[in-house]
Amino acid sequence: MLTKRIIPCLDIKDGRTVKGTNFVDLRDAGDPVELGALYAQQGADELVFLDITATVEKRKTLSELVNKISHHINIPFTVGGGISSVDDVRVLLQNGADKISVNTAAYKNPQLVQDLEKEFGSQCVVLAIDTRQEDDGEWYVYLNGGRVKTETKCLDWAKKAVDLGAGEILLTSMNHDGTKQGFALDITRTLATQLSVPVIASGGGGAMEHFVDVFENAKADAALAASIFHFKEIGIEPLKEYLKEKNINIRI
Amino acid sequence: MSLVIVKYNAGNIQSVLYALERIGVKAVVTDDHARIREADKVIFPGVGEASSAMKYLQARGLDEVLRSLTQPVLGICLGMQLMCSSSEENDTTCLGIFEERVKKFTPPAGSALKVPQIGWNNIYDLKSPLFNAVPENSYCYFVHGYYAALGEHTIATTDYVQPYSSGLSKNNFSGVQFHPEKSAKIGEQILRNFCK
Numbered sequence: 001m002l003t004k005r006i007i008p009c010l011d012i013k014d015g016r017t018v019k020g021t022n023f024v025d026l027r028d029a030g031d032p033v034e035l036g037a038l039y040a041q042q043g044a045d046e047l048v049f050l051d052i053t054a055t056v057e058k059r060k061t062l063s064e065l066v067n068k069i070s071h072h073i074n075i076p077f078t079v080g081g082g083i084s085s086v087d088d089v090r091v092l093l094q095n096g097a098d099k100i101s102v103n104t105a106a107y108k109n110p111q112l113v114q115d116l117e118k119e120f121g122s123q124c125v126v127l128a129i130d131t132r133q134e135d136d137g138e139w140y141v142y143l144n145g146g147r148v149k150t151e152t153k154c155l156d157w158a159k160k161a162v163d164l165g166a167g168e169i170l171l172t173s174m175n176h177d178g179t180k181q182g183f184a185l186d187i188t189r190t191l192a193t194q195l196s197v198p199v200i201a202s203g204g205g206g207a208m209e210h211f212v213d214v215f216e217n218a219k220a221d222a223a224l225a226a227s228i229f230h231f232k233e234i235g236i237e238p239l240k241e242y243l244k245e246k247n248i249n250i251r252i
Numbered sequence: 253m254s255l256v257i258v259k260y261n262a263g264n265i266q267s268v269l270y271a272l273e274r275i276g277v278k279a280v281v282t283d284d285h286a287r288i289r290e291a292d293k294v295i296f297p298g299v300g301e302a303s304s305a306m307k308y309l310q311a312r313g314l315d316e317v318l319r320s321l322t323q324p325v326l327g328i329c330l331g332m333q334l335m336c337s338s339s340e341e342n343d344t345t346c347l348g349i350f351e352e353r354v355k356k357f358t359p360p361a362g363s364a365l366k367v368p369q370i371g372w373n374n375i376y377d378l379k380s381p382l383f384n385a386v387p388e389n390s391y392c393y394f395v396h397g398y399y400a401a402l403g404e405h406t407i408a409t410t411d412y413v414q415p416y417s418s419g420l421s422k423n424n425f426s427g428v429q430f431h432p433e434k435s436a437k438i439g440e441q442i443l444r445n446f447c448k
Contacts, residue, residue, distance in 0.1 A: 002365075002412060003372045003391065040436065045372055071270045076393055076434045096266050098395075098434065120263060121300055123368055123395045168370065198370050219364065221371070251372045251391040 003251045004215045004243070005045035005222035006236060007200060008229045010035060012051045012081070015061045017230075032065060033072050039229065040075045042236040045251060047073065048101070048170075048224060051081030058082065063091045070096020078126055080170075086115050093120060101126040101170055104143040107150070107157065110164055117165025126200075127166035129154060131187060132174040139173075139187045146174050155190055162197050169195060170224065172202040180206025180228070188218035200224050208234060208242045215248050255447065256291035258318070259283040261308040262298030262330055264431070271433035275440050277447045285317050293323055293447065297433075298330035299395065302354070303342035305334060319347055325425045326382075326446050332420060332427025333398060341398050350420045350427070352403040357413050368397035369412045375430070380407040380421050382428075384445050390438045392418070392430035400429065 011018040016030040036047050049069065051062050066079055079092050080101030089100050106113050106127060116125045130142045131154040139154040158169050171191055173184030183204045192199040198221035201214045205225040214220045228234045243250045257268055259281045272279045279295070280287065288294060296318065298305065309315045318325070318335075327335045334346045339354035346354070359365040372391040375383075399416040402409065407426065408419030418429045426446075432439035 001373065002369060002394075005371050070267060071273065074271065074274065074434065074436050074440060076395075076431075093263060094266065096270055098264070098267070123299060123370065123397075124263070167368065193364075196366055198366055221366070 001249050003045070003249045004220070005200075006043075006211070006240060006250070007046045007048055007222055007224040008039045008044050008236070009048040009050055009202070009224050009226040011226065012049055012062075012065065013053050014055070015065050018052065033068050036069060036073050036077070039236060040073050043240050043252065044075065044236055045222070046075060047077040049077060049079050051079065053081070059088065059091070063095050066092050066097050067095040080126070080128055084112070086112075086119055089116055089120060093124065099124040099126050099168070101128045103128040103130065106161065107141065107143055107152075110160065113161055113164040113166055117167075122165045122167035122197075125166050126168045126170050127158070127161040128170040128172070129158060130172050130174055133184075133187070142174060154187060155194065158191050158195060162195050166197065168198045168200060170200045170202060173204060176204030177202070179204050182206065182210040183214040183218065183220070183223065185213055185218040188214060188220050192219040192221065198222065206233075208239055211239060211243060212246045212248060215243070253292045253447070254290070255279040255293045255295065256288050257281045258288060258294060258296045258314065258331075260298070260305060260312075260314060262300040262305055264299040264329070264433075265297050267431075268295060268297045268328065268433045271440070271443060272447070275444055275447070277443070283312060283314060285313065288317055289321070291323065294321060294325045295328065295446075296325060296331035296335070297328040298334070300330050301341060302330065302333060302339040302344040302346065302398070305330060306344050306346060309334070315347055319349060322424055324446065327425070327427030328433070329396060329429060329431055332429055333400060335420070335425060335427050336400050339398060349425050350400070350403070350405050350422055352400045352405060352417060352420060354398050354400050356398050359413050363413075365413055368395060370395050373410050373412060373430075375408040375410055375418050377409045378407065378419075380419065380426060382419065382421070382426055382442055382445050383408065386438055386441055386445075392428075392432070392435040392438060394418075394430045396429060
C-alpha cells in the first residue's frame with residue numbers, strides 16, 4: 001500500500017541551512033547536504049529544500065547545491081524558493097532535483113505551471129500555497145512568503161493549478177505555522193478530498209498526535225515540518241514508529 | 253565492467269548516474285549506438301511522456317539498438333514502460349520487448365486514490381536475482397500514472413488500484429517501475445544486484 005510521507009523541510013540561505021544548528025552529532029550542521037543525508041538515513045521519505053537567498057548569485061549557488069545534494073542523498077527531494085521560469089527549473093532538474101516548487105511566480109503567471117507541466121511533466125511540479133483563514137471564515141491565498149494578501153480563495157487557486165498541470169500541492173497554513181498546535185485540518189481535508197493530486201500539509205505540527213490527525217482526519221498524503229525535526233523535539237524514527245502503532249501506513 | 257546509461261529526451265538520467273556513483277559504479281551517459289552495443293550492461297532510465305520519448309528514440313535509431321541488445325538491460329520507470337508492447341499514454345506503440353501492455357491507472361468512482369501514484373509502496377512476489385537480499389514487501393519510491401499489467405514476465409508486484417507489474421524480466425531484459433536511484437538502501441541493493 002502507498003504510504004503516508006514524512007518530509008523535513010530545510011531552509012537554505014547562501015548555500016547553508018538556516019535552522020538546525022543544534023545537531024551536535026553533525027560535523028557541520030550548517031551543511032544542507034549533511035543534514036539532509038542524516039534525515040534520509042533516519043527514514044525521511046522525501047526532503048524539501050527551500051532557498052531563501054535574495055542575492056543575485058542565488059541561481060548559481062542553488063544549482064551547485066542541488067548538484068551536491070543529488071550526489072549524496074538517496075531519496076527524492078524538492079527544491080523551492082523564488083523559482084520563476086522554465087529555465088530556472090531546467091537547471092535545477094538537470095542538476096538532479098526530482099521536483100521543484102513554485103509559489104508566487106505561478107500565481108502571478110499561471111501559464112508557468114502549464115509550461116512546466118508540458119516541458120517536464122506534472123510529476124515534478126509542486127505548487128506551494130501559503131494560506132490564511134480570515135475573520136470571514138474563508139481561506140485566502142497569500143504571496144511573497146505571506147506578506148501580500150490576495151482576494152483568491154485557496155481551494156479555487158489549488159483547483160486551477162491542478163487543471164494547469166500541478167502534480168502536488170504543498171499547503172501551508174499561516175494561522176498554524178510556527179504554533180506547534182497542530183496542522184490546519186479543515187482546509188487540508190478540503191483540498192485533499194477535492195483535488196485529484198496529493199496534498200502535503202505544512203504548518204503547525206508540534207506533537208506526534210498532530211501527524212495522526214493530519215493523515216487520518218484531514219486525509220493528507222504527506223506532512224512537512226521543519227523546526228521540530230531541526231531542534232530534535234521530535235525524531236523521525238520515533239515519529240514513524242508512533243504512526244505505525246496508530247495504524248497509519250508508513251515506511252519503516 | 254562497462255556500464256552505459258542510455259541518453260534520450262527523458263528526465264532523471266543524472267540521478268541514476270549519481271546513484272551508481274554512490275555505490276561505487278562508474279557509468280557513461282551516451283546515445284552513441286556503438287558504445288551502447290559494446291557495453292557490458294545497459295540502463296535505460298527515464299521520467300517523461302511515452303509518445304514523445306518513442307518518437308525521439310525512433311528518430312535516432314535507438315529503438316532498434318535497444319531491441320537488439322543481448323547484454324543485461326535494466327529499464328527504469330518510463331524506460332520499463334517503453335520496453336512493453338504499447339502504452340495508453342497517447343496510444344503509443346512501444347519497443348515490444350515485453351508483451352505486457354501499459355495502461356492508465358483508473359481508480360473507481362469515489363476512490364481516494366490519486367493519479368499519478370507518488371510515494372513509497374511495497375514490492376512483493378519477487379522473482380529475480382535483481383532482488384537478491386531485498387526482503388518481500390520492501391518499500392520503493394514510485395512516481396507514475398500508467399502501469400504495466402501483470403503477465404508472464406512479472407518479477408515484482410505492487411498494489412495500486414489493482415495489482416500490477418512493478419518489475420518485468422525476459423531473457424536479458426529487466427525493468428522496474430519504481431526508482432531504485434531514489435529508493436534509499438533497498439534501491440541501492442537493487443542497483444548493486446544489477447551491476448554485479
